[in-house]
Amino acid sequence: MDLIELKSEWTVYGVGIIQQSNVVREMAKLGVLDGYLDAAFAFEDVAIYGPAGQQLARIPGQRLAGPQYPANVGISRLALHKVLSETALELGANVRLGLSVESLEDQGDQVEVLFTDDSRGRYDLVVGADGLFSKVRQLVFGDTYTPRFTGQAVWRYNFPRDPQIDHLANYQSAAGNAGLVPLAGNLMYMFLTSHEPSNPWMAPATMAEQMRERL
Numbered sequence: 001m002d003l004i005e006l007k008s009e010w011t012v013y014g015v016g017i018i019q020q021s022n023v024v025r026e027m028a029k030l031g032v033l034d035g036y037l038d039a040a041f042a043f044e045d046v047a048i049y050g051p052a053g054q055q056l057a058r059i060p061g062q063r064l065a066g067p068q069y070p071a072n073v074g075i076s077r078l079a080l081h082k083v084l085s086e087t088a089l090e091l092g093a094n095v096r097l098g099l100s101v102e103s104l105e106d107q108g109d110q111v112e113v114l115f116t117d118d119s120r121g122r123y124d125l126v127v128g129a130d131g132l133f134s135k136v137r138q139l140v141f142g143d144t145y146t147p148r149f150t151g152q153a154v155w156r157y158n159f160p161r162d163p164q165i166d167h168l169a170n171y172q173s174a175a176g177n178a179g180l181v182p183l184a185g186n187l188m189y190m191f192l193t194s195h196e197p198s199n200p201w202m203a204p205a206t207m208a209e210q211m212r213e214r215l
């Protein structure tokens with residue numbers, strides 16, 4: 001199996017990710033659940049609070065991977081990448097970095113792929129997991145499906161976990177929503193959504209202040 005990645009370093013950017021019961025179930029099917037759970041913070045419920053902190057709803061988690069496994073997890077994106085990339089290498093994936101796909105030719109029983117370094121390969125199956133601006137999607141569907149900016153932004157900040165945040169805590173108000181997500185014994189992150197229809201560029205040095213204003 002060949003796995004190609006556009007970036008020249010095989011790493012990921014980002015804070016944490018909430019992975020709910022369907023993902024936990026699929027990690028079990030892939031046989032990576034134990035290493036994955038070791039790197040994650042397991043939690044059960046999702047709670048929704050009003051702006052004054054009053055609980056409006058509590059949605060119990062569903063243990064889809066089996067009763068011995070948690071319903072949901074919060075995990076750092078780096079930790080998730082480590083579990084998945086190490087497993088891919090252990091299983092013998094041939095990882096090629098700094099590379100993209102130039103063209104695909106469906107030959108019926110196989111697909112002929114031309115890569116951007118002029119190398120070629122023939123495959124039974126091509127999977128395009130190349131993100132929002134997917135080149136594979138563009139090669140297969142042309143401009144039929146293109147991303148559209150909806151005006152929503154999300155802000156993130158990591159800080160020490162409060163022991164009360166042992167579940168996904170969502171805070172709703174008329175202005176938007178924020179949440180606290182446990183990531184590890186001593187770590188959680190806050191997310192905050194905001195409406196930014198003009199898609200403004202923000203100087204990194206101003207971002208902490210801008211996030212505070214929106215909070």
Ligand SMILES: Cc1cc2nc3c(=O)[nH]c(=O)nc-3n(C[C@H](O)[C@H](O)[C@H](O)COP(=O)(O)OP(=O)(O)OC[C@H]3O[C@@H](n4cnc5c(N)ncnc54)[C@H](O)[C@@H]3O)c2cc1C
Nearest residue numbers: 004005006007017018019099100101129130131132135154
């Ligand atoms: C701020 C934020 C918060 C989110 N929070 C959550 C959450 O809590 N829970 C959740 O389930 N989802 C969350 N998501 C969504 C989740 O991150 C995406 O659904 C998921 O990452 C999509 O995976 P993917 O593999 O399709 O694409 P990506 O994760 O975008 O990965 C694409 C990979 O392909 C590479 N690539 C791109 N173009 C090419 C090319 N031409 N050739 C070769 N390689 C290429 C990229 O470098 C990258 O490594 C969030 C997204 C954002 C932006």
